Amino acid sequence: MITVENLTKRYGGYTAVDDVSFTVRPGAVTGFLGPNGAGKSTCMRIVCGLTPATSGRATVLDRPYAALPNPGRHVGVLLDASAQHAGRTGREVLTLGAVTMGLARTRVEELLDLVGLTDAEAGRRIGNYSLGMRQRLGIAHALLGDPEVLILDEPANGLDPAGIRWMRTLLRGYADQGGTVLLSSHLLHEIEVVADELLVIGRGKIVARGPKNELMQATGTTVRSTDDPAFERVLADAGLQSVTDGDGLRVSADPAEIGALAARHGVVLTLLAPAGSAGLEDMFLRLTAADAREEVPA
Numbered sequence: 282m283i284t285v286e287n288l289t290k291r292y293g294g295y296t297a298v299d300d301v302s303f304t305v306r307p308g309a310v311t312g313f314l315g316p317n318g319a320g321k322s323t324c325m326r327i328v329c330g331l332t333p334a335t336s337g338r339a340t341v342l343d344r345p346y347a348a349l350p351n352p353g354r355h356v357g358v359l360l361d362a363s364a365q366h367a368g369r370t371g372r373e374v375l376t377l378g379a380v381t382m383g384l385a386r387t388r389v390e391e392l393l394d395l396v397g398l399t400d401a402e403a404g405r406r407i408g409n410y411s412l413g414m415r416q417r418l419g420i421a422h423a424l425l426g427d428p429e430v431l432i433l434d435e436p437a438n439g440l441d442p443a444g445i446r447w448m449r450t451l452l453r454g455y456a457d458q459g460g461t462v463l464l465s466s467h468l469l470h471e472i473e474v475v476a477d478e479l480l481v482i483g484r485g486k487i488v489a490r491g492p493k494n495e496l497m498q499a500t501g502t503t504v505r506s507t508d509d510p511a512f513e514r515v516l517a518d519a520g521l522q523s524v525t526d527g528d529g530l531r532v533s534a535d536p537a538e539i540g541a542l543a544a545r546h547g548v549v550l551t552l553l554a555p556a557g558s559a560g561l562e563d564m565f566l567r568l569t570a571a572d573a574r575e576e577v578p579a
């Protein structure tokens with residue numbers, strides 16, 4: 282469990298994190314989403330005791346991170362895959378971690394195997410690693426002490442599609458066994474497949490949170506008919522707002538209500554489905570628009 286209470290971080294006159302509170306529960310993957318500069322890394326750094334908060338409190342397993350005995354045995358952290366010493370080999374980094382945490386050295390080979398770093402790669406200096414290899418090494422380092430909690434900042438950065446799928450499977454298995462996962466990304470698609478819970482941050486404030494399925498249901502329905510302009514009028518007469526998107530009309534009502542309306546008016550529907558991902562993406566872009574670098578069309 283991770284608990285954040287009224288966390289604020291100011292850099293001079295700039296408020297990077299603004300009175301943020303949330304909990305991250307065990308047995309689930311919590312996706313921490315927000316555009317560039319929204320405050321995700323700052324929150325995670327505060328949780329891990331690397332950046333002092335201006336005010337508020339963060340605990341992991343009911344204690345401030347710094348108060349955890351042998352923290353690597355409880356919390357696996359990957360904040361910046363490139364932060365490792367470039368002159369060390371991957372195997373050296375993991376061995377150092379294992380020794381510091383009091384683990385058997387065999388754990389190093391287990392983890393190299395788990396993250397798919399070959400013997401030759403493990404013996405190469407990190408300065409010569411690709412970003413994807415650094416992420417794999419970072420994930421291995423986070424998992425080394427068999428922790429109950431994982432805090433991963435943009436771990437999918439630099440991973441190829443097979444690597445991203447591998448990581449999702451790994452996190453799913455970890456959470457299903459009772460682990461707590463806080464996983465950040467600025468890309469909804471990267472997170473929505475694996476996350477059970479979503480936490481959306483914009484301009485340092487939490488702008489949406491909740492179980493992914495509930496948030497998805499709340500984003501409406503996509504519908505297509507043999508005559509969309511006519512059906513749009515039917516919807517408007519029923520007081521339902523609709524917007525045109527690439528797949529048809531997006532309507533803020535559930536599929537059963539829209540289907541019944543179409544049946545009453547003899548409209549032939551060719552598509553009737555929860556807006557799902559597209560709706561969630563719209564919501565994400567809308568809620569964080571003030572923080573985004575690009576303008577979001579209304």
Ligand SMILES: Nc1ncnc2c1ncn2[C@@H]1O[C@H](COP(=O)(O)OP(=O)(O)OP(=O)(O)O)[C@@H](O)[C@H]1O
Pocket residue numbers: 292297315316317318319320321322323324466467
């Ligand atoms: N040490 C610092 N000094 C001054 N400003 C900082 C510092 N660290 C972060 N910031 C600012 O705080 C804001 C939040 O940054 P943060 O790195 O937490 O965002 P993020 O959501 O992780 O973004 P990204 O997706 O780009 O990694 C940004 O405007 C950033 O410039």
